[in-house]
Amino acid sequence: MNISQVSDRTGLPPKTIRYYEEIGLITPDRGANGYRDFSDQHLHKLAFIGRARALGFSIEECRILLALYEDDTRASADVKAIARQHLEHINEKIEQLQSMADTLGHLIDCCAGDNRPDCPILNDLARH
């Protein structure tokens, strides 16, 4: 399978797929012309990575998840631990963003948004 077919089927851009090879996540075969030749297994792995990335896992976490996936003797506890840790990370980020949004929303509400220069948003940023 050529790279553009894999791209179509996984939704990952060709550039990203080449990058994943570069960092050792996959190692497709090569045809006589030097073109990458992907098997169904490669496709499957890339789709796996794509979904893990869509859940926000880092590349290194994807690497670990892939390794666990390919290890028949894994303990589901190991997977769960990684997922939990990642979820916690996400929740922290949400909290941070929510706090920013709250502050910002308040400032926006206080700002007249007219032609005059007086602005509570700038006043807040410039507070002493």
Added chain:
Amino acid sequence: MNISQVSDRTGLPPKTIRYYEEIGLITPDRGANGYRDFSDQHLHKLAFIGRARALGFSIEECRILLALYEDDTRASADVKAIARQHLEHINEKIEQLQSMADTLGHLIDCCAGDNRPDCPILNDLARH
């Protein structure tokens, strides 16, 4: 004022302050020894930037906000527009993260987390 004092007073690391100079956000004077010499105004500007960054504004947005701050003839509408746009951006991010968290939370709940290899998290990532 030396850089470490500015760092202490603004909470920004010296490296970051040097970086802000490099990209033209501030231009402190220089002493005879080559050391940066910050005025109160520089301090004030850096604190402004620090607070804007803490609200998640990008460097380029900070640059614009600073320019508006220093422009007596600004319209508060311009500031409000930038803030609104940024808030929207934050809210989009929160939604994305929340959606990830929801999916991930569900998968985690479904996973036994024991010594056995069977794992709904991996099954989901590997789904066809």
Added chain:
DNA sequence: CCTTGACCTTCCAGTCACTGGAACCCTTAT
């Protein structure tokens, strides 16, 4: 005067996960 330690300086490289672009090769159809 010398040394020590804490400053300061610049410059280069690395982070993360791609993404864009240039230059060039290969395949297929006309």
Added chain:
DNA sequence: ATAAGGGTTCCAGTGACTGGAAGGTCAAGG
């Protein structure tokens, strides 16, 4: 023969810093 549309590599850039090396400066103590 040629043109379009694949594929390849390699280099550079993104954002906002951060770490580290190599070296200059300053103030205090012996």
